[in-house]
Amino acid sequence: MNAVPLFSCVIPVFNKWELTRACLESLRQHTVGVDFEVVVADNASSDGTATDCLPLGQALFPGRFRLLRFETNRNFGPACNAGARAAASPLLFFLNNDTLMSPNWLPPLLQSLEADGRIGAVGPLLRYPDDPLLGARVQHLGIAVGPQLYPKHVYEFFPIGHPLVRKRRAVQALTAAALFLPRVLFDECGGFCEQYRNGGEDVELGVRINRKGFQQLCVPESVIIHLASQTPGRNDHEAHNARVLKERCLTLLVPDLAFHAARDGYELRLNAVLRPYLALPPRRERIFAGRLSQGLGAAECAELLQREPLWLAGYGHLAGMLEAWGDVAGACAQRFLQSRFCPDAECMVELARLARLCGDAKRLSMAENWLAWRTEITRSGELPKVAAEVAVFMQSLGLEDLATLYRCWPQGEGV
Incomplete structure (x- = not known):
């Protein structure tokens, strides 16, 4: 065992011990021959996490497991920040407890991060568990931002075998459900902003990584299964998080969803309630x-x-x-x-x-x-007003095609 582990895996948890146990076991099973540590940051769980996590972690990762237990639920960002401070490695891997690793998940991420000094953070292709009716579907390929500055997972629910899914792509942000980056860059960006409540922290971190001059890359050769939104109350604060993101990052977010669409042969359209979606030409x-x-x-x-x-x-x-x-x-x-x-x-x-x-x-x-x-x-009658405001905003950014799309709503043909 080396003095310093290759990377530190930080896993924030709140109850759902059965998910954490499966995550730790799969991490052990599919990360062989690598010296790494695991830091579990427990947000005051009241289930088996409190009694069973430490002995299982020590058995799976002898000498390389730490459990941080908080007296109250500090939410995702603060738990991750505490885990990062406790980590021993200069390389951090943030991982949700509702994930399952797959064979060979690690080498593509490490190789991509080490191959190009312009890459500041990398993440895997996250996929939903196989569904007998839906098949194997994408959960996360990176985060883009729509014209109204709402983050959106690129190509969520695309079939795993689709050619666009296997395309490496630089993105504006990566989900913190599975995120690799150097500790020094994480610290320089201020870690995860703790004003958010279980959502939006990773988008702001991505924006700040971009401002430092680094790219973020989704590496589809690395695949991790993500059950998604399993933490109780995960989606209870969407309005608050959207407000914080716009207040803190309004001038930093880039509405790039249309660029992704055009590059891949699609166009951006608006539905009847002004939500953008990708469509065939x-x-x-x-x-x-x-x-x-x-x-x-x-x-x-x-x-x-x-x-x-x-x-x-x-x-x-x-x-x-x-x-x-x-x-x-x-x-x-x-x-x-x-x-x-x-x-x-x-x-x-x-x-x-x-x-x-x-x-x-x-x-x-x-x-x-x-x-x-x-x-x-x-x-409410607000939609025409919002469309007009977004059109003006897009024009101020020099994005005339998007401005026209919103000016012509609901008759717009798309861009």
């Missing part, structure tokens, strides 16, 4: 419409959707065939995917209907909440 939409008009079986339709996940009409077509055959759960899954790529009222109504039929309470709640929010925000 009209010519490619016409090609798929032609295929649909010729009659398309379920198997061929499913194959085309694997090749082109943004062919939105294909989900409705496939869902209709599956429902007609009695596969309501399969139809619900297709409408769910459609809603992830472009939420609109028609899709959400169908998703709610199918979810109700097959007893999918989670997706039913998601669809009903979205529809209620859509009704509320439409009745």
Whole structure:
């Protein structure tokens, strides 16, 4: 064992001991022949974490495991910062406890970080667990920022085998669910801002890494499974976090979602409630419409959707065939995917209907909440005002195409 470990893995936790145990065991199983340490920062867990984490960690990582236990729940950022201060290595790896490592996850990240001095931070391809109806899908490929300065996971829910998923890409920020970076850079950026409440910390850190002149790279050769949002209360503070991000980073965020879209052959459009989404250019939409008009079986339709996940009409077509055959759960899954790529009222109504039929309470709640929010925000009459403000903001940045998109909403054709 070396005096200094190669890297320090910092894992913030709050309850969910079964997830932490599985994470630690997979970390041990798939990180062989490497001297590293694990620092678990416990936000006052009241479950088995309090009694079982230390003995398991010491058994899995002899001499290289530390448990920091706090008297109160300090939230994600403060826990990570405390873990970083306690870490012994000059290289930090922040990891959520709702992750599972896969074989060979580590070498591509280390090689990418060491190969180019311009790279300040790297992260893996995060994927959702395999789903019998959805297959293997992307959870995280990097973070882009929309014109209204909302962060967005690039190509979330794309099939894992899609060519764009295997493309290395520099991004504006990486999720802290699995993030490698030098400790000195983390410290120079001020660590994670502790004003956030379990969300947004990683986006601001990414922005500050960029300001230091470094790039951030998603390395898809490294794959980690992410269950996503398993911590209790994970999404309870989205409005607060969005406000803090804009207050602190308004002049630092770059609305780059349209750039990612254009580079990969797509365009940016706005839905009825001003939310941007990626879409096929009209010519490619016409090609798929032609295929649909010729009659398309379920198997061929499913194959085309694997090749082109943004062919939105294909989900409705496939869902209709599956429902007609009695596969309501399969139809619900297709409408769910459609809603992830472009939420609109028609899709959400169908998703709610199918979810109700097959007893999918989670997706039913998601669809009903979205529809209620859509009704509320439409009745408020604020959307035209917001569109006009964003158009002026985009023009001030010299982004005339985006300014035109918002000026022409809701008739805009996209950019």
